[in-house]
Amino acid sequence: MKRKGIILTIILIGLALGIWYATSTNQPIKIALPVQESVGYAPYQHKAPDLYSLWKDEAASKSLQPAGLDTIVAQGDRNQYSNNQLSFSMNIPAQWTIDHHQPTEYVRFFSEDFRIDVTYEDTTKAYSTPDKFLETTLAPIKEFEVKRETSQHNEFNVLVVDYKRPPISKSFDHFTTYTYLFAYNDKDVYTFQLKSREDVWSNRRGELLQSFKTFAPVPYNPVDLNKDMQSKPISNELVAANRNYHMTVPKNSFVQGIYHKEFEKLTELENETSTRFGSQMIYKSIQNEFDPYIVQVLEDGRIPIVSFLFETPKNAKGTSPILSEIISGKYDKYFVNWATNTKRVGGPIYFRIAGEMNGEWTIWNAVHNYNDPDLYKLAYRHIVDIFRHYNADNANFIWNPSGTNVPFVNWNHATMYFPGDSYVHVIGLSGYNFGKSQWSEWKTFDEVFGTLYYDYLRYFSGKPFIIGEYASGESGGNKTEWIQNASSLLKSKYTNIKIAVWFNEKQGEEFNFPFTSSPESTQAIQKATTTEGVISHPITKSTKEQIENKIRHQDKK
Incomplete structure (x- = not known):
């Protein structure tokens, strides 16, 4: 017993020194959460897809379309x-x-x-x-x-x-x-x-x-479809009181997020650039298990966003088997692993399921799946159903189309892929200013998101928004002013956008998206992440009062 006490004392001293070192040097405290093989949970029983329920849910989804x-x-x-x-x-x-x-x-x-x-x-x-x-x-x-x-x-x-x-x-x-x-x-x-x-x-x-x-x-009736959307500013809030972590993003404020390829080095990037990001997005193949780094993101006070990619090669016919494989249960063991470990974490985690489905560059687009958007929706709902089966109520789901429908035909319009109100917590937008190139022209933030934002307010009533990907290139304009303008508009005009994730990765030689591309753009992001109205620490440890308030709110519902 005496020897065990000595060992325990050494461990506690070591942990205390580690925390002191991390805080005094502004280094992240590494929190380990062993990934479990869904121990103690009954195996998931695969269910046949229900198309009729899907169609009824879609029909019941709310929109703010004009009358007549x-x-x-x-x-x-x-x-x-x-x-x-x-x-x-x-x-x-x-x-x-x-x-x-x-x-x-x-x-x-x-x-x-x-x-x-x-x-x-x-x-x-x-x-x-x-x-x-x-x-x-x-x-x-x-x-x-x-x-x-x-x-x-x-x-x-x-x-x-x-x-x-x-x-x-x-x-x-x-x-x-x-x-x-x-x-x-x-x-x-x-x-x-x-x-x-x-x-x-x-x-x-x-x-x-x-x-x-x-x-x-019949004659087309030209009406200003977005007139009501533009005259009535909308701002939802993001609030969660889970077992271990609490999240608050009030109305008329937003969180500056980031995707950084070397995601475990985000704190180093922040230290080097005097920035602070309140949300971090990481990409994961559906054949990956739960990543314990998610806990580190929460401990750092950030909102974690996991962007699931439905990645497999296309077959020889140009079609992709991936959606059929998901629907049939081939990858259930991975989703069960994510669901059960997400539940263990006890904090809000956002899952962006196979975004940009209306773009033919994704193999989950309808052109690779028999021109049938239902298959994407069934795969999406299948994943959500697994999380719900294991009562992972701290999992939140983002549905995020591309800002451009490719192919540019209405049977491939983003709304054709919507899985129903009850399966979506947050609506995602994506858009880029690629700058001046042989394929593109310089676009302001308004030109990228203006029409899209009001269209989505009309299409998807009552849902908060997130920008799942955005960035600006350098060629053809002033990137620093673009960043400053974006930050200002997110607080004043686009008030229903609660998280905006900067895509901090270079795409080829032409599209220099990282905010560190110049000292001026770095300074612009630094100001954007620390200014009033930008929530830099949206995640805190849950208190007993917060959890009790959540229970009372659920009881009222």
Whole structure:
């Protein structure tokens, strides 16, 4: 016993000296949290994806779209649907549920065994033509095609394309059969995509073709969609009182975050540049286990953001198996590991799940997945469901599209990938000023985020925002002024953005994003991270009172 007491005393003295050294030299205190193999937790029982629940959740999601953009008129056992933004009307069966919460981008007709997504393109606005649009849309699914038919409907050419993809699993994936119906003239294209359970596909296809006989264009109604968003400033707050850590980002304030490739050296960077970042983002492949460094981020008073990447090679056909593999449970052991260890941490952790899904450079984009955004949404929801199964209520989920839809077609619009209000805590925005190059022009912060910000306020009501990635290059303008302007606008105009993550990595020789690219830009970031209204230490240790207040708040709900 005496020997054990001596050893314990030595350990405590060593720990005290370590803490003294770290604090006196402003070095980070390394906190070790052994990664556990989900010990004490029952194995996760894989569940079949539920498309009908997904579609219902999407339809129930809140938006702040202006009134009068579409109408539904009951006509016995039919409904007359008309939309003055997508510029069409059609008579449909009354038993079809209508999802029209995003009437400026798409409308969906659905039931338990099918959905039909309707989008509209004025191809002149995309510097394209109907032929190029059809080529872009049909190229990814060419080898899965089963049949093509052409016809005429009034002044429109009509192309019907049937295709079928391989099932994710023969035991539960039966929604593998699709039909495209395109109605087009010399500039306009209306796209109807039917996705159906295989056993009822023929009937649903027939119903689509029968309903399409009543299709007619209607005049577009030009309205200022974002007028209300611009006249009513919105600012949510981020608050969490978890078991071990408390987080507060009040209204009308934000946290300056950073992605730094050598993430464990962030404190060194701060010491060298006299900066302080209140949030840190790290990237992780879905085949990584929980990283104990997350605890260090919390101990440093920062909000940790884990950006999951769905990384695997594309197969020879140009499609990627990754979404099907996630949905089928191939990577469940990694998500269970993250969920159970996240719960153990007892502090707020934000997970940015496979961002920029509307960009074809990601293999989780629809062009690599049979032109079906549902597969991304099912994979996203599958991950969230695992965290919820293990009661990791300190996990928060960020849904973060790219600021640009590529390909630039409305069936690839960001809203098509939204997994439903109940699966998203925070909406992410991404955008860059690439500067002057052969591909780009210098853009101000307003030019990068202005329209996008107000569009997202309209699309996604009641959600706080984060900028998941932003930065400025050097060529063609003043990077220092750009940083200063961004910081000022984040506090005064873009008040619903609660965290802004600077992407501090050089991209090739042309895009010099690190804020240390010049002494002046370094000074601009230093000022931006320490000025009033920027929360530099949003994470603190939880008190008993904070946890009790959280319980009372939950009870009121």
